[in-house]
Amino acid sequence: MSRQRFFSAIFMSAVTFLAVVNNYLFIAVICFLTAGGLYEFFYMVKKKDIPIYSYMGILIGLLIPISIFTRFELTKNWELLFSVIGFLLILFMQFARQDNRNAILGLSTTLFGVLYVSWFFSFLVKIRLLLPGIEGVKLLGFILLVTKSGDIGALLIGTSIGKHPLLPKVSPHKSVEGTAGSIIVSGLVAVAVRSFLPLEIDFPLWQIVLIGMFFGALGQLGDLSESLIKRDCGVKDSGKLLPGLGGVLDMIDSLLFSAPAFYLYMNSTLRTVQ
Numbered sequence: 001m002s003r004q005r006f007f008s009a010i011f012m013s014a015v016t017f018l019a020v021v022n023n024y025l026f027i028a029v030i031c032f033l034t035a036g037g038l039y040e041f042f043y044m045v046k047k048k049d050i051p052i053y054s055y056m057g058i059l060i061g062l063l064i065p066i067s068i069f070t071r072f073e074l075t076k077n078w079e080l081l082f083s084v085i086g087f088l089l090i091l092f093m094q095f096a097r098q099d100n101r102n103a104i105l106g107l108s109t110t111l112f113g114v115l116y117v118s119w120f121f122s123f124l125v126k127i128r129l130l131l132p133g134i135e136g137v138k139l140l141g142f143i144l145l146v147t148k149s150g151d152i153g154a155l156l157i158g159t160s161i162g163k164h165p166l167l168p169k170v171s172p173h174k175s176v177e178g179t180a181g182s183i184i185v186s187g188l189v190a191v192a193v194r195s196f197l198p199l200e201i202d203f204p205l206w207q208i209v210l211i212g213m214f215f216g217a218l219g220q221l222g223d224l225s226e227s228l229i230k231r232d233c234g235v236k237d238s239g240k241l242l243p244g245l246g247g248v249l250d251m252i253d254s255l256l257f258s259a260p261a262f263y264l265y266m267n268s269t270l271r272t273v274q
Helices: 003-021 023-046 056-068 080-093 103-121 124-129 133-162 175-192 205-233 246-253 255-273
Strands: 166-167 171-175
Touching: 003 023, 003 103, 003 133, 003 205, 023 056, 023 124, 023 246, 056 103, 056 124, 080 103, 080 255, 103 124, 103 175, 124 133, 124 166, 124 171, 124 246, 133 171, 133 205, 133 255, 166 175, 171 175, 171 205, 175 205
Parallel strands: none
Antiparallel strands: 166 171
């Protein structure tokens, strides 16, 4: 690990810890990362000459986590209705354009960016609000530690003993050994922080290991999905927010799949025991 990557990782870890335990800093960091991730996504897509609506997409994307955090709901499943309204706004903007070439591609790509970055990432807010007070903080801490420890495991193990490429056409630097190590590390970390899970759910040890490995694997899938987007757009890093870590998307990509799945799993599990 380079010195730049090490100090950037320490800085982001400190910011993440403070954000997790403080309400207002939490939503501020979520909004900053959401806006940054959307900006990077739209910036990459523009390299393919797709007529997207980046500023409207960022605005819509920011309203999703804010509405969840403030518990603003016009109807049940408000996010879906909100996405439909956002699509209609983007559609009206397309009507005003003189050039209608690639209109469908531009509309669908803009909406995909909002769903992929903002909606998926906003599940971190839902996880934090799933349980009151410190219990919600601990639940959020569990999925963050399990997922991001998998990233660290993939990096360290992949660079030290990785010899067999995983998907070279998608990400030439990812190895089978690094991915396997990532999943194992996530499982071990899940056991180490099992006290972060709700006390009313009596998970056996083997199940906690499987939970950690499963969500660690989803984190690696999220990483690969962003690598696919970067490869398609012809860029190495999504941005240059922090030296050694790349852009916002490079930092949050592993959470984009693990967070929604973890929320749905824990929500259904808590309903079962209540």
